[in-house]
Amino acid sequence: MTTRSRAVVLEEFGRPLQLREFDVPDPGEMSAVVRVGYAGVCGTDVHLRAGKLPVPTPVVLGHEAVGQVSALGKGLTHDVLGNPLHEGDWVSWLNNVACGRCRFCLVEHQPTLCTGNRKIYGINQSSDAWPHLSGGWSDYIYLQPGTVLVKMPEVATPQQVISLGCAGPTAVHGVLDEVRVRFGDTVVVQGSGPVGLASAMYAQLAGAAQVIVVGGPAARLELTEQLGIGHHHLDIFEVTDPAERVEQVRRRTDGNAGADVVIEATGAPSAVAEAIEYARPDGSISVVGQYTDHGTTPINPHLITRKNLNISGSWGFGARHYIGYVSSLPQLLERFDLGRLVSEYPLTDANSAIDDVKAGAVLKAVLRVSDE
Structure with a gap:
């Protein structure tokens, strides 16, 4: 596996994003390293760059992405729906990991309101802290234990899955x-x-x-x-x-x-x-x-x-909503040409992509990563 990864990092609010490199760690138990194929640019990313949300910096952006399994940690053999996982499989994942212990996780069944240090990829995990690669705007992302990982349905291309992102x-x-x-x-x-x-x-x-x-x-x-x-x-x-x-x-x-x-x-x-x-x-x-x-x-x-x-x-989404989205893709694709929503940019043009989203110049900006 490649030992270094490019990543787009928000270092200062209101300033251009920077392209940095990090070591790619080996996956620990129940973790995975995924080679990112496509990563979505969301309106939230515009707000993050502008400093409208209290997040740590520096941070690798990207809370919506799809990619191929590069390495699986011990014990991670199946996705959340029971499908076997192998290196090379195309997967997508829920962008947050709730604590699973607080009232909103266990009693109210509203994990989006988790009060126990909910981890959100591409938003609230500093790139200064291990595993560093905790955002999708990068060649590789490290998916931590507890991540809701879903093998993508065969009827949908990676571009179609990322077209609706979060x-x-x-x-x-x-x-x-x-x-x-x-x-x-x-x-x-x-x-x-x-x-x-x-x-x-x-x-x-x-x-x-x-x-x-x-x-x-x-x-x-x-x-x-x-x-x-x-x-x-x-x-x-x-x-x-x-x-x-x-x-x-x-x-x-x-x-x-x-x-x-x-x-x-x-x-x-x-x-x-x-x-x-x-x-x-x-x-x-x-x-x-x-x-x-x-x-x-x-x-x-x-x-x-x-x-x-x-x-x-309605605040964000949890596991059942994400699984509902992935499960509904066959029905969505029967009626709507999702690929036409997408405008692609290379990873190195992340600043241009986020500027275009802010200006409303594109409907859905997507960073193309894996073929660079």
Whole structure:
């Protein structure tokens, strides 16, 4: 096995990322070393570089990736679903390792709220500390004991698996777990980034009669329409008045009553107040997009009470959501050309990729690693 690995490191907030080299350790018991093939660039990475989340530096970025098993540690013989693992197998993995001991892990079954030092690849593990290679923006990543490792389904290429990165399991949590989409429902999805589009796809798979995507810009909505993601598309850059957007959406619902389910996936605090207006009485809202703190926004709580609304927060994703994403890939690929969402960059162009994500110039930026 190669003894050195390149890695893209965030050393200072607000500064360009740096390409560094680290030794590749041998895997310990129940651990694995994976040769990264593709690594996704997420909106969270933009926030990390800007210093909007309290993470240690330096850190190898990359919390979504796929790759081939390079070496398996003692005792690690199967993935989490019982499939045998061998060197060379293509795998993906849950990006966090919960403690498995705290109240939220054991009693509430909400490991995303783990209070026991949850480890997150590419986010909260300093590259100064062993095993150093704890992020996916690198030639190799060291997967520690307790990692939910999944052998990729044969029907999906590595590019297709990474196309929804962490957006896929995030949507499984927010759309299928925190709210319930039923056959015949009208669903409004706010946001046309990866999380918003993944949410729209899962709403369609769940049987929604119509999915209305409220987002932009126009070129992104045009591609979304071409891929069959959503049935109606409303451009927020064309319809800039929130009241007019609400009116246009409600006209598409039964009796102008509003949507059965609203998924907020924008990251803009004001979108939450708009979601309350979109929802019908006794409707459901899943707030998925507020991962980083962009501040407060005024809402009218009377509407929540008067409309008897059910509002859920959705924070990240756990093992069942990630496994749900991987298991659903055959169904997703039957309906949607996921590969068209992706724009590829070499690992050495990580700064350009993150700049393009910040500017909204691409839908899903992916770092191509293994063929360099």
